[in-house]
Amino acid sequence: MFxxxxxxxxxDSIKRSFKRGDIIYHEGSSPQNIYLIDDGLVGLFxxxxxxxxxxxxxxxKDCIFGHRSFFAGTNYHATSIALKKTxxxxxxxxxxxxxxxxxxxxxxxxxxxxxxxxxxxxxxxAGIQDKTAKTRIIESMIYLxxxxxxxxWTRKEIAEHAASTMESVARVMTELNDSGLLVKEGRDFExxxxxxxxxxxxxxxx
Amino acid sequence: MFxxxxxxxxxDSIKRSFKRGDIIYHEGSSPQNIYLIDDGLVGLFxxxxxxxxxxxxxxxKDCIFGHRSFFAGTNYHATSIALKKTxxxxxxxxxxxxxxxxxxxxxxxxxxxxxxxxxxxxxxxAGIQDKTAKTRIIESMIYLxxxxxxxxWTRKEIAEHAASTMESVARVMTELNDSGLLVKEGRDFExxxxxxxxxxxxxxxx
DNA sequence: CGATAGATTGAGAGTTTTCAACCGATGTGG
DNA sequence: CCACATCGGTTGAAAACTCTCAATCTATCG
Numbered sequence: 001m002f003x004x005x006x007x008x009x010x011x012d013s014i015k016r017s018f019k020r021g022d023i024i025y026h027e028g029s030s031p032q033n034i035y036l037i038d039d040g041l042v043g044l045f046x047x048x049x050x051x052x053x054x055x056x057x058x059x060x061k062d063c064i065f066g067h068r069s070f071f072a073g074t075n076y077h078a079t080s081i082a083l084k085k086t087x088x089x090x091x092x093x094x095x096x097x098x099x100x101x102x103x104x105x106x107x108x109x110x111x112x113x114x115x116x117x118x119x120x121x122x123x124x125x126a127g128i129q130d131k132t133a134k135t136r137i138i139e140s141m142i143y144l145x146x147x148x149x150x151x152x153w154t155r156k157e158i159a160e161h162a163a164s165t166m167e168s169v170a171r172v173m174t175e176l177n178d179s180g181l182l183v184k185e186g187r188d189f190e191x192x193x194x195x196x197x198x199x200x201x202x203x204x205x206x
Numbered sequence: 207m208f209x210x211x212x213x214x215x216x217x218d219s220i221k222r223s224f225k226r227g228d229i230i231y232h233e234g235s236s237p238q239n240i241y242l243i244d245d246g247l248v249g250l251f252x253x254x255x256x257x258x259x260x261x262x263x264x265x266x267k268d269c270i271f272g273h274r275s276f277f278a279g280t281n282y283h284a285t286s287i288a289l290k291k292t293x294x295x296x297x298x299x300x301x302x303x304x305x306x307x308x309x310x311x312x313x314x315x316x317x318x319x320x321x322x323x324x325x326x327x328x329x330x331x332a333g334i335q336d337k338t339a340k341t342r343i344i345e346s347m348i349y350l351x352x353x354x355x356x357x358x359w360t361r362k363e364i365a366e367h368a369a370s371t372m373e374s375v376a377r378v379m380t381e382l383n384d385s386g387l388l389v390k391e392g393r394d395f396e397x398x399x400x401x402x403x404x405x406x407x408x409x410x411x412x
Numbered sequence: 413c414g415a416t417a418g419a420t421t422g423a424g425a426g427t428t429t430t431c432a433a434c435c436g437a438t439g440t441g442g
Numbered sequence: 443c444c445a446c447a448t449c450g451g452t453t454g455a456a457a458a459c460t461c462t463c464a465a466t467c468t469a470t471c472g
Contacts, residue, residue: 046328046329046331046332048332048335048336049336050336052335052336054328054331054332054335054336056328056331056332057328067321068321068324068325069321069325070321071317071318071321072318072321072322072324072325073318073321074322074325077325077328077329078328078332100314104310104313107310107313107314107317108306108313110317111277111313111316111317111320112277112278112279114317114320114321114324115273115274115275115276115277115278115279115320116278116280117324118274118278118320118323118324118327119274119275119278119280119283121324121327121328121331122252122260122262122263122283122284122327123252123283124331125252125260125262125327125330125331125334125369126252126254126260126262126284128331128334128369129254129258129260129369130254130255130256130258130260132459132460133459133460133461154417154418154419155418155419155420156418156419163331163334163335164460164461165460165461165462166418166419167419167420167421167460167461167462167463168460168461169419170419170420170421171420171421173419174420174421186468186469186470187417187418187419187468187469187470338427338428339427339428339429360449360450360451361450361451361452362450362451370428370429371428371429371430372450372451373428373429373430373431373451373452373453374428374429375451376451376452376453377452377453379451380452380453392436392437392438393436393437393438393450393451
């Protein structure tokens with residue numbers, strides 16, 4: 001949607017490539033651009049000094065990222081990292097400003113996007129309080145797998161999205177695999193029946 | 207700021223009063239209005255079935271609330287509750303739409319507001335992972351007390367903001383009171399030196 | 413086929429929460 | 443103005459859910 005709106009303006013934008021693990025921008029630095037993904041997958045992470053990482057958001061083809069800091073007018077609060085080979089178009093501050101100027105309908109979309117992301121973030125915040133680790137892990141597995149099924153998500157990534165640890169994810173996956181609610185396939189996995197799995201997630205962990 | 211922009215349009219808006227504890231809108235219901243606080247204090251809470259509550263945001267004089275759901279186009283994801291005697295102006299959907307239509311500068315402010323709130327929510331999310339309960343409690347005490355110093359914040363409210371429990375808040379407050387970093391005054395408290403208290407919060411809990 | 417990143421599993425530790433009992437402040441009606 | 447009801451706060455002890463640590467195993471890829 002943004003892509004459709006932005007497309008006419010980005011033909012002359014700068015392109016860059018990243019491979020898995022590459023950092024696109026760092027927490028704390030000042031936003032000079034908005035990024036648009038032509039192809040690939042990017043994760044937004046908060047990296048704590050303790051070494052703990054939190055997987056905040058994921059962006060795929062045709063998504064923009066870096067927009068939050070841009071519109072907030074603050075430095076980046078998190079670090080964006082390529083999760084696979086990724087091609088992005090870089091839209092400069094000046095370009096952004098001029099595009100926004102002439103397109104109020106785009107601002108409406110931007111408001112909507114961030115309103116939704118804010119809702120999700122707050123629901124996750126609340127979920128850490130009242131949901132068990134198992135429930136959160138199942139929800140994160142479903143979320144990530146459904147959003148980007150071709151990606152082989154690591155236990156660590158799922159854990160960082162669920163506010164847990166990779167060991168706990170491994171344990172939950174083994175348990176679900178044994179009960180048939182999930183099928184482990186090497187490092188990847190499949191979800192045969194999302195509804196059933198969601199139902200399981202609601203039970204108190206055993 | 208919103209208040210200044212909105213003021214000319216809300217002279218004929220509906221006013222309503224609430225007393226402490228009154229629910230203004232419920233999670234799950236459909237947003238019909240945006241609310242503007244003429245005077246008072248409102249908290250946004252997520253109420254889990256387990257009984258656990260999460261204190262998501264606080265709104266004081268001249269703040270708007272209910273805007274996230276309005277702009278997301280979804281039902282409320284949380285419940286707003288008056289924290290003291292509060293007067294609000296109610297701005298209807300239709301009024302909102304027409305105001306937004308004619309005022310792109312207002313949409314820019316709205317984008318900025320939500321971009322900042324999204325950043326805060328995600329930082330809190332990350333903080334639950336890598337900060338101790340004591341650190342979060344101190345941060346929430348400072349945040350709430352500095353934002354609305356006249357309010358007598360309860361241990362429970364602080365706990366629900368810090369993703370902890372009122373017992374833990376009571377214990378931290380007793381400890382800080384004994385070390386002089388905080389002064390308990392009946393149910394209220396004062397912070398003699400915010401910098402010192404912040405420094406304390408960074409230490410690992412003892 | 414070796415090297416390396418990722419996954420698994422067990423046992424133990426530990427921060428917080430939970431539960432429960434009690435205390436103290438605040439506010440109201442008689 | 444006192445007595446009592448209630449709401450909020452305090453404290454201790456025990457429980458518990460997860461995490462941490464460590465060793466081992468298994469994919470995957472050059």
